[in-house]
Amino acid sequence: MVLNPKSASHVDDLLNGERNGHAIGSRLNIVQRLVKNNMSQLRYVPFDQLHREFGIIKDANKSTDVILLIESQAMLNSSNWHPERLFFLISSARHFANELRFEGFNVLYLKAENTSVGLNMAAAKFPTSTLTCVEQSSYRLSKKLSEAGAKVLPNDFFLTSRELFASWASSQKSFLMENFYRKQRVRLDILMEGNSPIGGSWNFDKENRLPPPKNYVWPEYLEHERDEIDSQVATELNMTPTNFWATTRKGALNQLRHFVDNHLPYFGPYEDAMALDSWSLHHSLLSPYLNNGLLHPHEVLTEVLQAFNNGSVPIASAEAFVRQLIGWREYVNGMYWYLGENYRDHNQLGATRKLLPLFLDAEKTKMNCMKNTISDLQERAWVHHIPRLMLLSNLALLSGVNPQEFLTWMREQFIDAADWVMVPNVIGMGMHADGGLMMTKPYVSGGAYISKMSNYCKGCIYDPKLRVGPQACPFTTLYWDFLNRHKDHFAENHRMKQQYFGLNRLADRADLSERAAQVLLGLDQGKI
Numbered sequence: 001m002v003l004n005p006k007s008a009s010h011v012d013d014l015l016n017g018e019r020n021g022h023a024i025g026s027r028l029n030i031v032q033r034l035v036k037n038n039m040s041q042l043r044y045v046p047f048d049q050l051h052r053e054f055g056i057i058k059d060a061n062k063s064t065d066v067i068l069l070i071e072s073q074a075m076l077n078s079s080n081w082h083p084e085r086l087f088f089l090i091s092s093a094r095h096f097a098n099e100l101r102f103e104g105f106n107v108l109y110l111k112a113e114n115t116s117v118g119l120n121m122a123a124a125k126f127p128t129s130t131l132t133c134v135e136q137s138s139y140r141l142s143k144k145l146s147e148a149g150a151k152v153l154p155n156d157f158f159l160t161s162r163e164l165f166a167s168w169a170s171s172q173k174s175f176l177m178e179n180f181y182r183k184q185r186v187r188l189d190i191l192m193e194g195n196s197p198i199g200g201s202w203n204f205d206k207e208n209r210l211p212p213p214k215n216y217v218w219p220e221y222l223e224h225e226r227d228e229i230d231s232q233v234a235t236e237l238n239m240t241p242t243n244f245w246a247t248t249r250k251g252a253l254n255q256l257r258h259f260v261d262n263h264l265p266y267f268g269p270y271e272d273a274m275a276l277d278s279w280s281l282h283h284s285l286l287s288p289y290l291n292n293g294l295l296h297p298h299e300v301l302t303e304v305l306q307a308f309n310n311g312s313v314p315i316a317s318a319e320a321f322v323r324q325l326i327g328w329r330e331y332v333n334g335m336y337w338y339l340g341e342n343y344r345d346h347n348q349l350g351a352t353r354k355l356l357p358l359f360l361d362a363e364k365t366k367m368n369c370m371k372n373t374i375s376d377l378q379e380r381a382w383v384h385h386i387p388r389l390m391l392l393s394n395l396a397l398l399s400g401v402n403p404q405e406f407l408t409w410m411r412e413q414f415i416d417a418a419d420w421v422m423v424p425n426v427i428g429m430g431m432h433a434d435g436g437l438m439m440t441k442p443y444v445s446g447g448a449y450i451s452k453m454s455n456y457c458k459g460c461i462y463d464p465k466l467r468v469g470p471q472a473c474p475f476t477t478l479y480w481d482f483l484n485r486h487k488d489h490f491a492e493n494h495r496m497k498q499q500y501f502g503l504n505r506l507a508d509r510a511d512l513s514e515r516a517a518q519v520l521l522g523l524d525q526g527k528i
């Protein structure tokens with residue numbers, strides 16, 4: 001028997017029904033009666049597994065099973081989340097629940113004090129049903145589901161199982177992403193000609209380091225229309241969302257098509273560039289949908305490879321994007337599980353500085369690159385991987401911000417910031433807080449790199465070439481000071497020999513230390 005999906009018109013009926021004890025009540029009472037004599041399942045769907053054909057829903061029985069989603073109030077109130085991020089996650093989940101109901105599923109969408117309370121409420125309502133889910137995407141949620149006695153199936157939202165990754169990682173001397181990526185190319189048979197990579201090279205990084213082009217017309221951004229559910233969520237959150245992020249499967253698919261048609265051919269050459277006249281350049285803007293389940297990596301891969309096979313995308317761009325999708329994304333998720341729950345607590349460099357005021361307010365800095373990046377982040381909850389790494393993380397690392405404070409801030413601010421994404425990216429890559437477990441050397445740079453890869457420096461009061469004096473670029477000053485401060489950690493690192501050779505040749509090290517102290521004080525006071 002399939003309950004009439006048209007009888008419940010809106011996901012808010014579900015919420016009101018839960019609050020008022022009717023509307024949804026009668027519908028779920030029928031299910032309760034139905035399941036008494038059946039092997040019914042209460043299928044839990046977290047807000048990052050919103051796909052009809054993957055996860056715990058893919059083989060659900062519309063007649064007897066109940067699909068459970070929980071909007072945890074504790075999660076909403078636990079952190080200083082970026083409003084755009086909350087809006088995106090909640091509205092996507094409510095749309096998804098609504099779509100499932102219209103398809104004929106029995107959906108229980110609960111607003112609960114926290115996830116555990118919600119799981120208990122659902123179990124009390126369906127005492128004879130078995131609670132099932134697929135592996136959760138964070139340690140925190142995994143624990144909650146385990147405490148609730150859930151039967152847990154493998155997570156198929158990634159292309160690499162946790163077991164497969166662990167078997168690769170445990171056979172490595174160092175966890176080089178490049179080695180993992182090549183294995184993935186071969187295993188998944190992607191961009192391969194027999195045993196060799198298409199184009200004769202595993203990567204085209206050298207071709208993909210162009211600065212932002214001059215006098216260039218960037219394609220229009222895709223904007224997404226808002227509907228009644230979006231308005232309701234925005235009202236509840238007391239915010240006004242931008243139109244840059246879709247909250248439906250249809251919108252996510254539109255974004256995928258828009259990327260492949262308008263940006264993918266040019267993605268590679270400009271993937272590391274930062275530009276004042278474009279906040280997303282040729283980046284896909286697909287990570288939020290990949291990370292909340294509205295898109296599956298296999299679907300994205302299929303579209304990208306089809307465009308490449310049609311001849312509309314050069315190998316340097318196709319390979320660069322594939323590397324992000326089957327390489328970096330899968331590697332980071334694998335490392336999150338492989339390195340364990342306590343990995344997030346690493347602080348090998350003993351960094352204790354409080355989060356810099358400029359991270360919370362773009363007006364607290366005169367640095368043109370940081371001001372623009374923080375403004376972009378405040379507006380849309382997103383900037384691409386190079387400002388994340390070479391501006392935000394670089395400054396936090398160079399100035400000695402506590403890695404756990406910085407991790408919390410990154411988790412709160414980014415629309416695509418799943419725990420599995422941010423913990424390895426911040427602790428391992430951005431902050432080098434793990435003593436080199438993930439990366440063999442820290443990702444630090446002075447102003448020269450930023451000057452080369454962006455057009456920020458021309459309009460800045462600081463000079464990227466100067467390391468001392470009042471006009472010295474804070475990145476440049478702090479870069480040399482960082483090397484000096486952490487000689488014990490890095491001077492013997494063979495990959496940093498050149499940097500230390502350079503440091504040892506500096507004649508103005510006393511001035512440098514003095515300027516670095518001024519810069520750090522100025523950053524603490526929000527005046528640099």
Ligand code: SF4
Nearest residue numbers: 367369447457460473
């Ligand atoms: Fe940023 Fe330094 Fe360039 Fe200014 S000079 S924009 S602070 S890198």
